[in-house]
């Protein structure tokens with residue numbers, strides 16, 4: 521089996537996936553509660569919590585040490601101080617147990633969340649929506665990745681986090697804003713869709729966030745009725761999702777993907793999923809989504825990406841493994 525370790529942001533996670541794709545062990549210790557009072561991830565706190573959590577998870581899989589064939593570790597992109605926690609543990613295990621080490625790009629890990637139970641099916645268009653990224657990618661039949669669109673400021677998930685923070689509702693904001701939106705039956709907040717009519721194939725959420733901030737402030741000044749917040753949340757979610765769909769439609773029209781994969785923590789959003797189903801219907805695309813449990817950061821997807829590289833003997837010397845806060849996407853097998 522392949523051991524996967526993930527610590528790129530605020531989740532410490534360890535998984536064991538055997539070469540037949542049976543998930544033998546998977547656990548994730550989330551730091552959401554600890555960060556929620558600050559309205560976002562505090563890097564120094566994240567680092568300390570990874571250092572406490574990872575050794576405990578590794579202790580739990582000790583009985584399987586003899587069955588592990590290689591260790592797959594997220595080394596980019598992410599928070600440096602978080603990445604270093606998992607990478608140190610992976611290097612120590614690689615040297616101590618004399619096991620090959622496999623570096624995994626976190627974004628490639630998200631793509632592999634689509635193939636936890638199956639072989640890769642390529643080529644594939646991918647919408648990646650997470651806390652750190654908003655991208656449309658194309659993965660060709662050889663696994664080479666091209667970036668077709670990305671965001672020039674905030675990411676989709678991050679904009680939900682910031683709206684929740686402005687409403688004083690905690691972190692992470694995605695699920696909070698989604699469930700608050702479900703309480704609204706009004707479409708009275710009609711925010712401007714970012715870059716609508718603009719030819720650029722890119723995303724931007726900072727202007728929308730600003731429009732939302734103004735309405736939140738007005739609502740607070742008027743006595744902050746809680747129904748206002750639900751309606752604002754619903755208006756924001758509609759606009760953010762429409763922005764995603766608007767640019768995606770343009771790309772799909774041109775590229776004609778056979779399949780569209782949707783990955784990342786924010787791909788759990790049901791309103792977005794419903795809109796994606798509509799666009800897949802329109803362009804006759806097959807929609808691939810990860811099981812809800814594996815949309816957000818997890819080590820199972822890292823182990824799965826590790827298996828693909830293990831089969832191609834793509835190993836790295838522990839002395840040469842470095843972390844990088846930014847990502848260089850090339851191929852899912854690199």
Ligand code: KG4
Nearest residue numbers: 650651652677692693694785786789816817
């Ligand atoms: O992939 P992920 O776990 O971490 C990163 O790699 O960033 O994604 C976490 C992000 C957070 O910003 C969170 O608010 C967002 O995904 N998210 C959502 C939903 N569930 C999680 N955003 C919108 N709607 C959701 N239901």
Ligand code: ZN
Nearest residue numbers: 650785816817
């Ligand atoms: Zn992620």
